Amino acid sequence: FGFGGLRLSGWKHLEAFTFIFSFHCYHRSSKTVNMLEDLLHPNAVEEKRRCKFKRLVQSPNSFFMDVKCPRCYNITTIFSCAQTPVMCASCSVVLCQPTGGKARLTEGCSFRKKVD
Secondary structure: OEEOOEEOOOOHHHHHHHHHHHHHHHHHHOOOOOOOOOOOOOOHHHHHHOOOOOOOOOOOOOOEEEEEOOOOOOEEEEEOOOOOOEEOOOOOOEEEEOOOOOOEEOOOOEEEEOOO
8 A cells, every 4th residue: 555655564554544544634623614604593583484394493383373253352263274264153254264374364353373
């Protein structure tokens, strides 16, 4: 085997290889790289906008909400991504309609996100 024009035989080639390899790794790891953004402490606004799988800690975009009926003021809990129309239990007014993603609230309905 040869390292830099040197011809080595026996165990000496392993000693030379380990020396060169450790010297190379030491000098490569001693360089510091400045990052443009802090990966451990991301900005909250950017983190919320990011895909739910690519966040630092995965969290869903969906939520439960309390919706107040505009006619009888009865409060109903609705999932934000409901896939069926939700009716008021007392007066049968449609509170939300399903869309491709999140449910669309009927005009006049007020809502608030439920807290855990």
